[in-house]
Amino acid sequence: MLVRVLKFTLPCWFFMATSCAIAQPKVDQQIASARAVAFFQNYCIECHNKDEAMSGVRVDHVAEVGSFLEHRKSWKRVNEVLRFGAMPPEDAEQPSTKDLEQAQLWVANRIDSIDCDLIKDPGRVTIRRLNRLEYNNTIRDLFGIDFKPADDFPSDDVGEGFDNIGDVLSLPPLLLEKYLAAAEQISERIVYVPGAEAANEVAIDKENISIEGGGRISGSSIGFFSNGTVTLVVSIETKGKYEFSVDVGAEQAGPELAKMELALDGKTLLKQSVSALQNTPRKYTVAMDLAPGRHKIELSFINDFYNPKHPDPTQRDRNIYFSNGTLVGPTSVPVDELSAFNKIIHENIPQQPNDVTKEAAVVLNMIIHRVFRRELNPDEIEPYCNLVQLVVNQGESFQRGMQVAVNAILVSPRFIFRLEGGGKENSVKSIRDLDDYELASRLSYFIWCSTPDDELLNLAREGKLSNEKVLRGQLSRMLNDPRVRGLTVGFATQWLNLRNLAEVEPDPDVYDFPEELRVSMQSETERFFEHVLQENLSVLDFINGKYTFVNQTLATHYGLQDVASASDGDRFVQVSLDGVPRSGILTHGSILTLTSNPNRSAPVKRGKWIMENILGVRPPDPPADVPEIAAARKSLPNASFREQLNLHRENAVCASCHGQMDPLGFGFENFDGIGKYRTKDGEFAIDSSGILPSGEKFDGPMELVDILTNSGEAFARTLTERMLVFALGRGLDYYDECAVEKIMKQLKKDEYRFQTMMLHIVLSDPFLKRRGEDKQ
Structure with missing residues (x-):
């Protein structure tokens, strides 16, 4: 994930729309570099060198030309810990605040010093298999059956926050067995064999x-x-x-x-x-x-x-x-009741033994290009036709032969994997446009998490899909198709951590949390995401949208009594939140429940969630010796939770991170551990006011929402980066910053409209092109 340049001690902090590095006065580069090298030699190199790289981080190459490109990920970690004041450690010699700020600013500038005119790299996506969601959706859309064989597959590994990342989608032996079983089950369902009673x-x-x-x-x-x-x-x-x-x-x-x-x-x-x-x-x-x-x-x-x-x-x-x-x-099964595919099989049953492969080719030509997501020549189809002939030669029916052929097609790497390139690019310097079939697959698995439909494949066959005007039209069509639900399930539930909601177990002695409330909460946030996307609204609605979607269960939970009494049970309706202290997804029950402890709200978790998912800032992991909050609670048993946490923050080890997370989290303390609005926590009145490190003050969640809205560009950039990761199936690297900047430029021009983001991701070089790999 690309990391924004932020300063917790400066007014621009993370609420500035642009990088703090840009906002700093220009200084002589030689002097700044000399000071930075001296800083790392004095405070860091002793523990972060070639022989002793603590936490896997080295800074002894700080003065080397090209160090920041070659070791960019490591320097990004250095930037993070300096920004949060987490290094040098408390027991080491400490630099002055000015020296620390200058060193962090120098690192941030070096990381972001990218010449987009010189760096032309669209990146390379590792060959990857279909994940479970993509497999199920693909079977549904290919054959029109309500069957989810991938539900029985092992869970997909997650990388960069998503389960469609090529580098982590492994192929264990157990999954191979599941593919074989699934192919057999699917072929039995889609090919009717008379006399073979399943x-x-x-x-x-x-x-x-x-x-x-x-x-x-x-x-x-x-x-x-x-x-x-x-x-x-x-x-x-x-x-x-x-x-x-x-x-x-x-x-x-x-x-x-x-x-x-x-x-x-x-x-x-x-x-x-x-x-x-x-x-x-x-x-x-x-x-x-x-x-x-x-x-x-x-x-x-x-x-x-x-x-x-x-x-x-x-x-x-x-x-x-x-x-x-x-x-x-x-x-x-009467002939007129056969599925379309089975009718084709029935109409092409060979009348002579020598016609088997010919008729098999006619039938397979109807589906194999859709299964493999590209056109095939006769030589590529021939082995499957020969397989049908082999089955018929053994005395079985033509239909049974077709069933075996479909089985074989569904275990082919051409179906299981999303193949790109075919060896066309063989060096890290080799860059090419995706062909139209590759583009069709990238587009469909991005927007639908499913296979390209006939319209996309027909345009690809004609070589028209890569035309920008056609591509724009297809994206618009796809975003308004019901299959866009795949983007909600594939992207939104992972970006917002909604998949974890099923595992959350609030304490039943504290909260009444029936299953229908959990399901309603998830549905609210998913519907909100789809609404902003399909209505092409500003992505800032995720922060400040004064509307939501509720059914009777959720309306009652939120205290929307007029809506609850008038609503029709489980049916969701859009409601206005004017005059209600809720706004955007930050006050959704799903998000508030996810960021709570089983028995109470958790301001630290909520603040951390906002920093990571809204502002794109990942706080460093807490030190191993960080004192427990429980110690503060024990020393002040009669104090409010906020007072106890303030005591915890007095520890220097904790203060730097908590100083940023806690105000954000306490701003939503009016909501309890399952998102219900309250004014008291037990005997204590809720204090949801705060002061951000930028000096901005707020009193209550709605004033904090206003401040977060003012940092809308930071959120839009975060969402753009996360969406680009999902679209590409790989993490972002330094050369992707150029594409992100282009997308952001268009997004700002169009008032941050969601479909503008989607369009310019699809039109970006990382999406439309690929490069080869370094064979060395």
Whole structure:
């Protein structure tokens, strides 16, 4: 991540729109360099040299030509710790404040001294596989099926804050096994093979059943000891005739046999007396016509009997047991009910043995270019046609051969990986434009986290997509397509840490935090992101937008009583926040809950979150010997939390970072650990006022929001950098600063509108070009 040049001791701090380095008076470079070299020799080199590079940082090459480009990441860390006053350590000789400021300013200037006319480097993206989200979305959009095989894949590693970074998307052996299994499952779902009845056991577990009444899971079966129903949810891709079978046994009692009922989507298909006993169950089979979609199969025990006083113990209690529920099918599918792909297969079934590969090529040509995201020549398709021929030669059907071919296509590296280059660039100095197919994939996986659609691929085939006017039009179309939801799930939930919300567990003794509130909070922030994007609003709305999206649950939680009483349950509506002490995402319940402790709000976490995600400033990690806040709380047990934290800040080890984080966090202290507005914390009145290191004062969250809004350029730059990282699938380097500056220039001209940012990211050199790698 690119780091802005900031000074915690100077008025420009992080609320200045431009780099502090630019704001400083120009000094003689030779004198400044000599002073800086002397500074590092006097205070740093003893612990940060070739032989002893503490924390992996060396500064002994400070005077070398080219040091700041070659070791830029290391110097950025030096800049951070100097800016925060975290170095030199407390027990070492200390420089004067002036010397420290001059050294930090010199480092910042050297880091940002980039001549964009000389440095022409679009960077190189490591070849990377589809991550889990991209894989699921791709299968959905290729084949139109509601199936998410990647949910069973190992979790993707995260780098630079995102799970689409090529350098960390490894391919462990377990994932290879999952790819093979997923390809088989997908091919079975999309290619209908007559006579091959796909048996899908309906597992008796918590994943796909619900039990009402007197039933419970007992070993491998579900036992009912009073009347009740077990509901099994199944998902169907192909319309046709299916058979559902289940083993049923009973413990008999009373004047009649135990009775069961089987219903499909609320309609009774079978009502049956059960004579079989628990240990010797009988299988019952029911035929059913199923359309694509989700269906409920309900098994009920309907005539419970219980007489604890019966003289015969075996006649006191009537119970029933269900096990081995299995759905089989489709056993037959009418031609007019086949999917579009299966109709193509049906229409091209070879009439002669010698026609198999020819007809297979006709069918595969309909899908393989979409799966591999580019056109293929006949020689590249031929191996898959030969595979169909091999299956047919073994006595199986043409449809089965197509199923095997699709399976093979889905485990090909051309599908699993996003391939670019094909060896065209072979040196670090080799730079080229992406071809149109590569551009189509970059664009679709950026905006949709999914595969290019037919329109993108057709434009790529015609060589038109790289035309700027066409590219602008396609971006506009894609941003207004429902598939842009992929950007929300892929980018926004990681940028804002929303994926962690599912793991947050507020203390139930302190907060009432039902699951529907958690889900509503996440949905609010996701809807807000999509609204700002699709309505092309200013990205500053993320800070100061006086509106939000709530359902009844969230409106009640926020104290919006008029909205809560008028809202329709789970349906979200846009509401104005005029006159309400909330604004932008910083007062969303999701963000406030994420940045809290289980039993209370956490100003330090909130301040750190704002610095990192809004202002793009990463505080250094706390020293290993930092004293615990608990020690301050113990020494002042009757003080407010703010007073206790102030005592903690008096320690010099803590003061530099807390001096910046704490005011930001305390500005939102009116919101408790789950984002509810309050004026008191226990017996103490809330003090949400503060003074920033810049000297700016605020009283309450809305005044702090106004100050943050005034630093809008810092936020816009942070969001631009994060979005560019996500778009490229790699971290940013010094040469990317030139692209960021160009994007920012256009963004400021257009009042920070979100789609302007997206457009100029897509038009940037890092997005449109790539270079080779250093083979040495």
